[in-house]
Structure formats: C-alpha cells, structure tokens
Amino acid sequence: MLLIVLTLLMVGGVVLFTGLTSSLIARERLNSASSSSSEVLQNARLSLLGFAASVTDGGTGNRLGNFPTPDILNTGGTAISYDGLSDSNCLGNSGGGLPGITGASPNKRCLGRFPVKSLPLAIGVTDAHDPSGEIPWLATSPNLDYWDSCLNFVNSEILNFSTAFSCPTLPTLSTTLPYPWLTVYDKEGNILSNRVAAVLIMPGEPIATETRTQARSTSSPGSPTDYLDPIQIPLGCTTSCIRTFDNAGLTSEFISIPAATLYADDAQDVAKRGQRIKFNDVLIYITIDELMIYLEKRVLKEMANAVDELSDTTKKNIGFPWAAPYTSPTSYSSFASVATNFTGLFPFFANVTTPTPPLGYPTFQTGLDWTVSGLSNPARTCVRVRTGPNRWINTRQFITAATAASGTLALANTTCTWKGLNQLSCTGTATSSQTNTFEHFSNNGRCVAGGPVSGSPPTYTRDSTITFTTDATCSGSLTTPYSAATASQTQRWAWNCTSVQTGTTFSVGVFDVFTNTALPATGSASFSGLGSSVTVTNMRYQPLMPYWFYQNEWYKTAFYAVSPTKLPGAVCGASTTLTVGGSSLDNGLVILAGSRLPNLPGSPTQTRPSAAITDYLEQTASTDFANCIFKKPGTTITSTFNDQLLTVQ
Numbered sequence: 196m197l198l199i200v201l202t203l204l205m206v207g208g209v210v211l212f213t214g215l216t217s218s219l220i221a222r223e224r225l226n227s228a229s230s231s232s233s234e235v236l237q238n239a240r241l242s243l244l245g246f247a248a249s250v251t252d253g254g255t256g257n258r259l260g261n262f263p264t265p266d267i268l269n270t271g272g273t274a275i276s277y278d279g280l281s282d283s284n285c286l287g288n289s290g291g292g293l294p295g296i297t298g299a300s301p302n303k304r305c306l307g308r309f310p311v312k313s314l315p316l317a318i319g320v321t322d323a324h325d326p327s328g329e330i331p332w333l334a335t336s337p338n339l340d341y342w343d344s345c346l347n348f349v350n351s352e353i354l355n356f357s358t359a360f361s362c363p364t365l366p367t368l369s370t371t372l373p374y375p376w377l378t379v380y381d382k383e384g385n386i387l388s389n390r391v392a393a394v395l396i397m398p399g400e401p402i403a404t405e406t407r408t409q410a411r412s413t414s415s416p417g418s419p420t421d422y423l424d425p426i427q428i429p430l431g432c433t434t435s436c437i438r439t440f441d442n443a444g445l446t447s448e449f450i451s452i453p454a455a456t457l458y459a460d461d462a463q464d465v466a467k468r469g470q471r472i473k474f475n476d477v478l479i480y481i482t483i484d485e486l487m488i489y490l491e492k493r494v495l496k497e498m499a500n501a502v503d504e505l506s507d508t509t510k511k512n513i514g515f516p517w518a519a520p521y522t523s524p525t526s527y528s529s530f531a532s533v534a535t536n537f538t539g540l541f542p543f544f545a546n547v548t549t550p551t552p553p554l555g556y557p558t559f560q561t562g563l564d565w566t567v568s569g570l571s572n573p574a575r576t577c578v579r580v581r582t583g584p585n586r587w588i589n590t591r592q593f594i595t596a597a598t599a600a601s602g603t604l605a606l607a608n609t610t611c612t613w614k615g616l617n618q619l620s621c622t623g624t625a626t627s628s629q630t631n632t633f634e635h636f637s638n639n640g641r642c643v644a645g646g647p648v649s650g651s652p653p654t655y656t657r658d659s660t661i662t663f664t665t666d667a668t669c670s671g672s673l674t675t676p677y678s679a680a681t682a683s684q685t686q687r688w689a690w691n692c693t694s695v696q697t698g699t700t701f702s703v704g705v706f707d708v709f710t711n712t713a714l715p716a717t718g719s720a721s722f723s724g725l726g727s728s729v730t731v732t733n734m735r736y737q738p739l740m741p742y743w744f745y746q747n748e749w750y751k752t753a754f755y756a757v758s759p760t761k762l763p764g765a766v767c768g769a770s771t772t773l774t775v776g777g778s779s780l781d782n783g784l785v786i787l788a789g790s791r792l793p794n795l796p797g798s799p800t801q802t803r804p805s806a807a808i809t810d811y812l813e814q815t816a817s818t819d820f821a822n823c824i825f826k827k828p829g830t831t832i833t834s835t836f837n838d839q840l841l842t843v844q
Contacts, residue, residue: 232397232454232477235318239331239395240479242314247339247486248493251743258342259743260349260490262393263314265307265333268416276323276416279312285340286445303337303374304445306419309395326411328398328422334449335393336483337374345373348747351487352803354790375447379480382452384428384437392483394449396442398422399475406439419443424474426450431462431472442476451478488832488839491787494749495841498541498785501738502843506761506783515761515783515843516542516737521820523806524751531559532737537767538820541753541785542737544613545745558612562732563604563623563663567703567724570596599703599722602661609663611690611731617673619690620666621731628658662704667729670696690731701725751804752788752811756823768822775842776827782843784825788812789837812838 243262250259263281285305309316309331321329338346338353345362346353359371377391401409401417406425411417423443427436428450440450452474458467505513517532518539524530532542572595602625609623671694695701701724744750758772758781759765767773773780788811793800801810808820813836828840 236395236479244489248489262335262339263310266310267307277308281310281313305335305340309333322413324416332396336376350747350749351790378448380450390482391480392486393481395479397477404473424476426474431458431464431467433463491839499841499843502783515757518755523804525804535764538756541755543740544737546742558610559735561609561611562606563609564730566601567727570600570722572596573720598705617669623663626660658708660706666700668696668699690734692729694726754786756784770823774824785841787839
C-alpha cells in the first residue's frame with residue numbers, strides 16, 4: 196500500500212513538475228517576446244523623435260515637430276498592400292475596412308503600420324504582409340501629421356491650446372487644437388495620459404480576441420483589426436462590462452496592458468480565471484510634452500549655431516551681434532538688434548528662400564557705396580532751356596556713364612531691408628547742385644541741330660538727383676569687414692558684393708534739372724548694374740535663421756545674451772561677463788522660454804504676449820536678467836521651471 200502511495204506521489208509530482216515547467220516555459224517565451232518587442236518599440240520611438248526634431252521644411256508639407264504619416268492599407272479609396280512607405284495623408288472618414296467616426300469628434304485619424312522604409316528600422320527580414328506581427332504599428336495625433344493648414348504653427352505655446360475640433364480660416368492664427376491629442380488607458384481603464392502625440396504598438400501573433408478572430412497571411416495583408424486587439428474592462432467581465440477598448444477602433448483612444456497579464460482569479464467569466472488575457476498588443480507612447488523638449492533642444496541648437504556662424508573666427512568671423520531690446524515679442528520687426536543691449540530678444544533675419552517671406556523685415560538706415568563696371572554713355576539728347584520769350588538755348592544732357600558708374604549715398608539718405616545673409620533690398624537718393632556753363636547749340640525752339648550760337652554762353656544751375664535701387668542677391672564674393680558699433684551708430688559691418696546675381700533688380704538713375712528764371716527743363720537716364728560691385732556700409736547684422744523658425748513663431752519665446760567682453764560699450768548692468776550657473780562665461784547664451792506656466796511660486800500664471808520678462812523666463816532661470824546672471828544650461832525641467840538654455844561654443 197505504501198509503495199502504491201509513493202508511486203502515485205511520484206507520478207503526480209512528475210505531472211505537477213511538467214505542468215509547472217510548461218507554464219514557466221510559456222511564460223518565459225512570452226516575456227522573451229515582450230522584451231524583443233520592447234526593444235523594437237524603443238528603437239522606433241527614437242526614430243520617430245529623431246524624425247520630428249529634424250524636419251525643417253518651411254513650405255506646406257512637413258515641418259519641425261511633424262511625424263511621418265503611417266503606412267496604411269487604403270490610399271485614395273483603392274485597397275493596396277502595405278508598402279512600408281509613409282503615405283501622403285491620414286485616413287479620412289473611413290478606409291481599409293475601418294469604421295468612420297460620427298458626432299463631435301473630428302474625422303481625421305492617423306493609424307497604420309510604422310513606415311519601415313521611410314524610417315529604416317532594424318527588424319530583420321519580414322514578409323511584406325507581416326503575418327507574424329513583427330512590424331510596429333503607429334498612431335499619431337493629426338495635429339502632427341502632414342501640414343493641412345489647420346494648426347498654423349507648432350511651437351511651445353501649443354502645449355496650452357485647448358481642443359476645438361475645427362479648422363480656422365487662414366490667415367487667422369489658431370489658438371486652439373483642431374484635433375485631439377491621443378489618450379492611453381491602463382488595464383483598469385484609468386487614463387495614463389490624454390496628451391499623447393504618438394502611440395507605437397507591437398501587435399504580436401494573430402489571436403482569437405474577446406470579440407473577433409484575427410487572420411493574416413503572406414497572401415493577404417489583413418486590416419488593422421487583424422493586428423490590433425480589443426479588450427473589455429474590467430478584465431474577464433461577462434454581463435457587467437464597463438466598456439470595450441479597441442486599439443484598431445480609430446477612436447483616438449488606446450489601451451496598454453503589460454505582457455503576460457492574467458485574468459484575475461475572481462474574474463466574472465469563470466472560464467477565464469487565471470488564464471492569459473486574450474490581448475497581446477505591446478504599447479508605448481510619446482506625449483506632446485516629451486516631444487516638445489526634443490523640439491526645443493533642436494531650436495536652441497539652431498539658434499546657437501547661427502550665432503556661432505557669425506562669430507567663429509573660422510567661419511564668418513564677424514563677431515557677436517547685439518541683442519534686440521526686450522519688449523513684448525509680438526512681431527518679427529521686434530527682433531532688431533540695438534547697440535549696448537547685452538540681453539534681450541534673440542536678434543535674427545529670416546531666410547526667405549521660400550515663396551512666402553515674413554512681413555515687417557527690419558529696415559535700417561544705411562550708407563551706400565556702389566561701383567558699376569561696363570556702363571556705356573547713354574544717347575545724348577538735346578535739353579531745351581528757355582531763356583526768354585520765344586528763345587531757347589539747346590544743350591547736351593549732362594548725363595554720362597561716369598555719373599552712374601560709382602557713387603556714395605550718405606547714411607541719412609538710404610535704407611536697406613534684409614532678406615537673408617546675402618540678400619537685401621536698398622533704396623536711396625541724393626541731390627547735388629552744380630553751376631555749369633553750357634554751349635549754345637541752337638536757338639530753334641524745336642531743338643534741332645544747329646551750329647553754336649554766337650555770343651557768350653549763359654551760365655545755368657544743374658541740380659542732379661542720384662537714385663539707387665536694388666533687390667540683390669550676391670552671387671560673387673561677399674565680404675563683411677568688421678567695425679565696432681557705438682551707441683549712436685549701431686551698425687557693425689558692410690555688405691560688400693563683388694557681383695550682383697543676374698536676374699535681380701539693380702539700377703542707378705540720374706535725373707538732371709536745369710533751372711533759370713523762366714522755365715525748368717529736365718533730362719534723365721537709368722543704367723542697369725547687374726554683375727556690379729556694391730558695398731552697403733554701416734549695416735546692422737544678425738544671425739540668419741531658417742524660415743521654419745520664423746514661420747512657426749519660435750522667435751516669440753527666443754532670448755539671447757552676450758558677454759560684454761565680446762562687444763564694445765558699457766558693462767551689462769554690474770557685470771563684465773555673463774554669469775551662467777555661478778560661473779563666468781565670455782561667449783553668448785541662447786534661451787527658449789518654453790510654454791506658459793501656471794501658479795508659479797510668488798507670481799500668478801504667466802500671460803503672453805507680455806512686456807514683463809517674468810511672463811517668459813522664470814526667476815530661477817534668470818536671477819538678474821539686467822545683470823546677465825542666468826541659470827545653468829541643462830537644468831531639469833519641472834512644473835515651475837521650463838526654460839532651456841544653451842551656450843554658444
């Protein structure tokens with residue numbers, strides 16, 4: 196009897212051990228698959244962040260902060276296979292067998308496969324239809340999809356926008372989000388985040404879910420419902436389910452459940468108790484707040500590089516610019532540097548190689564020197580100067596190539612407008628009076644040729660007005676000799692171009708007026724100066740920023756400081772250098788203020804636009820803005836501090 200009992204215990208032990216071993220092996224395989232999925236998802240996440248922080252197109256397509264559109268099954272109403280490429284736009288009202296959305300929600304949804312060919316992802320050899328579920332899926336908020344003119348700009352301020360579910364009519368600037376951020380829930384149905392910019396999901400193998408059986412094959416790609424899973428909450432419910440989440444449902448809502456999660460031992464559905472849930476999606480996400488930190492770092496780097504391009508002795512070697520005076524940063528024209536300003540708004544010119552230039556370029560009073568080569572004399576015309584009743588003295592027009600070939604216009608007579616580091620538009624006039632003795636050609640009122648008239652020729656006054664206009668792009672050698680600014684002369688360099696680009700507008704006009712007590716007579720000529728040498732003196736210089744920096748209004752939260760050691764003039768308040776993180780810095784510093792913060796210690800919620808610096812920079816970031824004292828770059832962003840700083844190398 197004892198032997199039988201021992202035998203039964205041994206058999207039972209083997210069965211029990213075998214069952215436990217099988218369970219552990221299955222669990223280990225599941226954990227291993229989850230680990231592999233997590234690695235792929237993390238790589239996809241980094242790829243997405245890198246893409247969003249590198250896009251720079253300033254046109255009507257992608258822009259800084261946009262994600263690639265997912266690879267969807269349906270394009271233009273025609274069912275096609277997944278091709279691994281980012282598609283041209285998000286799904287509309289329906290597509291790929293997916294249901295449309297009705298009611299107050301927007302119809303635009305962005306859900307599909309991760310575009311592995313547009314953003315290469317190391318996942319090994321995978322069938323194009325991915326029947327085993329090895330390619331991640333991607334969902335993004337339509338706010339960050341292909342630029343559809345509904346969200347007019349992407350910068351830090353959108354963190355405070357409310358959702359409107361509408362597209363404003365341009366050119367009205369949006370202060371609301373046309374589409375919602377995505378929402379991710381946990382296994383209990385609690386919101387993990389309702390500020391999600393992108394969701395990445397590894398689908399896993401096809402399974403029989405609680406509401407459908409998934410089917411994919413190498414010959415049929417399957418719809419999103421064949422990859423992404425639904426689940427009822429609470430887990431294992433039968434008749435008292437609160438709601439059903441569906442990661443393929445195009446509701447802008449997603450659910451994240453840890454791998455290897457089991458139904459509870461007291462689940463309503465007795466058959467499911469202790470069993471693995473019928474759900475194998477592995478999900479991670481990126482919030483808009485996380486993404487914005489990456490975007491701000493990219494913008495800061497662009498600002499620092501632009502200053503470095505001017506100041507580095509191995510590059511432009513011009514020097515550090517002055518800061519623009521601090522004022523309410525409401526328009527581009529506010530960002531013009533002014534002498535003796537060591538701290539203030541970030542001074543810049545926008546690169547306007549795109550078709551739509553910014554409005555209100557800073558215009559500067561300048562001095563102007565020009566040299567035009569290869570001009571020929573104009574056809575000399577007869578100028579009729581009336582000397583009395585029925586009497587004219589006819590003389591030659593006093594305009595030659597020499598009067599147009601070179602000249603100087605004084606600082607007070609000329610203005611120039613920047614359109615980039617090598618592009619500017621200038622206009623100027625100057626008038627001079629000279630007394631000349633003119634030869635009599637004829638007494639004929641019709642100004643016909645005749646011999647010199649006898650007698651002494653009279654003396655007449657000639658007033659000459661020189662007009663200079665150019666809308667020039669320099670295609671030749673562009674040099675920028677440095678000269679120190681003063682408080683009264685804020686400009687610091689000369690725009691010297693050896694050859695104006697063919698096709699740009701350039702002309703020198705000479706307009707002569709001959710006067711006497713009877714009647715004035717005039718003569719004029721205009722000369723083209725393409726390929727000419729032009730020097731614009733006493734110009735104010737500033738960093739050249741990409742068009743997207745202007746277009747997306749990053750400049751409205753951009754600040755700048757420069758050490759007094761780099762500029763002529765007085766000290767910065769009581770400082771002779773910048774003080775950054777308690778240490779002295781004799782270079783420059785660029786700052787992005789981040790989004791508006793509520794309930795700051797000792798101050799109310801920040802409001803913008805504003806003329807108060809504390810509505811942009813937190814007191815912990817700028818202990819004493821007037822004395823060039825700043826927080827250390829890299830300081831952790833918190834709910835009461837979100838300024839980002841970067842030194843110019």
